[in-house]
Amino acid sequence: MTDNQPHPRLGLAQKDVPPRTQPSGAPQPVPPPLSVVAPRYYGRWVSLLVAIVLVAMVAHSMITNPNFAWGTVGKYLFSPTILEGLWVTVWLTGVIMALAIVLSIALAVMRLSHNPLLAGFSRGYIWFFRGTPVLVQLIFWYNLAALYPTFSVSLPFMPTLYSGSMNDLITPWTAAILGLGLNEAAYMAEIIRAGISSVDEGQQEAARALGMQKVQWLKRIILPQAVPFIIPPTGNQVIGMLKSTSLVSVISLSDLLYSAQAIYSRTYENIPLLIVACIWYLVATTGLSAIQSKIERYFQKGKRR
Incomplete structure (x- = not known):
């Protein structure tokens, strides 16, 4: 068979057939070492440089601009009036969210x-409170005495047990708690409903097959599995509520923003006092974010394992 004749099995010319491998005892040729080239993220470094330049420009403008009055900011940052307003804001957030x-x-x-009356009531409640502005609801509760000057407590067909003035009952505190709390409940209800719906229905059927009542399987089976899905949006709502409490300043409740307004209404230093309020809002939201992260890690321990 000549070199140009096709190979009997492969159909290739003899010169195209690869040479036989060397015997196992013969030394094998050492391949050249591979050179590892690190990736170069030019776009990342350019964007970082641009961000640093922009932050430096903004910081320089804020520091050198005398209109910010940083001395006034430092003067009122730990003012007793501001700290009392901060405490009112945090306290309101906790009570309203509870x-x-x-x-x-x-x-x-x-x-x-599955009860159409209960489901219809829940839908109507969520529809109403999500469909009207929270500021309008807050002012409405504060002026409830215009509709009902007095209130009374009594049993059907029985003498009145107690009667009083609505102005004594609806104070700025109760108006803030009712106005913001009832509105927030509508949003939280949808979050919790989504968390419960995320649990497979087969677990509910298994719990009912074991003879568990609805309260039992909700408490022991459904809610513990739904909590990891509920916590992140709930934390977001808590942070949002912390900032939404600033609305109570319209009903003369001394929260953080109202306290800052009370000071600059006398000193006419609007911008420094608003900066003070923003600093404390940032501190409070940072603390709440840290608490939320710890709670999320706690409830996700089993998932990580």
């Missing part, structure tokens, strides 16, 4: 109920 979470759990369970 009320909203309790109501929202009941509303979410009612929304998922």
